[in-house]
Amino acid sequence: MRALFLMVLYAVLCCASSDSNQDNIETLMDNVLVLKVPYGQGTRVYVPLTCGEAYQNQPVVWKKNGVSQPALQGNQVKVLVEEMDGGNYTCHLGPDGEYLNHTVIMIQLDPDNRTVILEEKSPEEGHIHCSAPNYKGSFHCTWTKTKFRSNAAVLLVKAERSLEKIPCELDADGSGIRCQDAHCPYKEEQHRISLTIYIHSYSRLEAYTKAFYLGEIVRPAKLPNLRISDGTVFSWNYPDSWEKPYTFFSLQFQVKVVKMVKDQNHPCNSEEHIMSNITDETKYEVNVKPKKYVFCVRAQDKHTKGSFGDWSNCM
Numbered sequence: 001m002r003a004l005f006l007m008v009l010y011a012v013l014c015c016a017s018s019d020s021n022q023d024n025i026e027t028l029m030d031n032v033l034v035l036k037v038p039y040g041q042g043t044r045v046y047v048p049l050t051c052g053e054a055y056q057n058q059p060v061v062w063k064k065n066g067v068s069q070p071a072l073q074g075n076q077v078k079v080l081v082e083e084m085d086g087g088n089y090t091c092h093l094g095p096d097g098e099y100l101n102h103t104v105i106m107i108q109l110d111p112d113n114r115t116v117i118l119e120e121k122s123p124e125e126g127h128i129h130c131s132a133p134n135y136k137g138s139f140h141c142t143w144t145k146t147k148f149r150s151n152a153a154v155l156l157v158k159a160e161r162s163l164e165k166i167p168c169e170l171d172a173d174g175s176g177i178r179c180q181d182a183h184c185p186y187k188e189e190q191h192r193i194s195l196t197i198y199i200h201s202y203s204r205l206e207a208y209t210k211a212f213y214l215g216e217i218v219r220p221a222k223l224p225n226l227r228i229s230d231g232t233v234f235s236w237n238y239p240d241s242w243e244k245p246y247t248f249f250s251l252q253f254q255v256k257v258v259k260m261v262k263d264q265n266h267p268c269n270s271e272e273h274i275m276s277n278i279t280d281e282t283k284y285e286v287n288v289k290p291k292k293y294v295f296c297v298r299a300q301d302k303h304t305k306g307s308f309g310d311w312s313n314c315m
Contacts, residue, residue: 024110028198029156031103034205035081036110046078051091051101060100063090081105086203106155106205117149117199117206128197128210131219131307133241135185135249139217141195142176143208152201162191181214185243189213220251220299220309228314234295235283236312242299250302255284260292260315268296268311 024036025047037043051060055075062072064079065087072079072089079089086105093100118127121144132139145152159166159179168179181193192211199206221239228234234255243249257274258267274288280302286295294315300308 028106028205031101032106032155033103034106034108035086036108037083039109039111039114043081043083045081047081047105048076048078049089049091049103051075055091055093055100059094059097060091061095061097063092064088066090068095079105081107083107084204105203106200107203108205108207112207115206115208117145117152117201117204118208119144119146126210127208128195130195130210130212130217132214132217133219133221133239134243135183135214135218136243137181137183137185137214138178139181139193139214140176140178141197141210142171143197144175149201152199154197154199155205156198158196158198159193161193166193183214185249189215215301215304216306218301218304219307220301222310223253223297223299223312226295226297226312226314228295232287233283233285234297234314236297237282239299239309250280251299252278252280252302253282253284254278254298254300254308256296257286257288258294258296259290260294266311267294268298268313 024045026034026036028034033047035045035047037045049062052075058075060073060075062069062077062079069079075091084107086107088102088104090102091100092098115127120127121129128141128143130139130141154170154174157168157170157177159168159177161181161183164182166179166181168177170177177197183189192213195210195212197208199208221241223236223239226234226236236253238246238251242251254276255278256268256276258270258272259274261267274290274293275286277284284297286293294313296311296313298308298311300306
């Protein structure tokens, strides 16, 4: 009698646990459900699936990741999802019948703060790095997958500013996106761009968010046509991609002279330098004693004092 009571009690608790999680099932996009589960707790949740209204009275059977599920019969079923074991559920017309529809069940930890798919670039920047070459609205965001989640893939990208959607295109290698905001470059930004990347590794889903003004991520391109005249005067041009007119979208330049070292691949990244300065001009005269040195220059928005672009150098 006591054993029977415990079995009944266990069944009731399981049902209660399953039912209490129904509010944690969300539709992320067409054919994709997200089940949010608490971290560190073994969960058993029944997720309701429907093949489609048109198949209500049809002999519908189901498969999970291509494997038949004899216990799942009919247009509407409930599938048991244990812990992180989601999958792709397809419905078919009879055991060997045609494919009708599918639903992918993804699992997301709640709260989603134990991320393992992407590497954190820095505590300040987070997992996503974004940059823009100018104020025309085009920006590029990148990320790096961790070594043990190299199979991960982007499921969905959401980008918007003040509820207006921003179109984005995924890079061919899946490690970044290019987006085009309709923001006017002459207008002051009133709202931040909001970006969410949904990326999954098998059934595990993680959402990475970032919010920024375009002005915060503008990073001028490398300075072209760096040249020397009279042996000591270096000059360069504004990047072709930079906004015009230059009198309104002004740049300032960091110049640096470093000692020439044999077989050094990136001399401008050296923290040791002979001299360093900031100028608004597109030319600079160097007066230093060493005969052999590397002249380095990079650009920054003069007004926002945002990120510097990459170094250009001349030896």
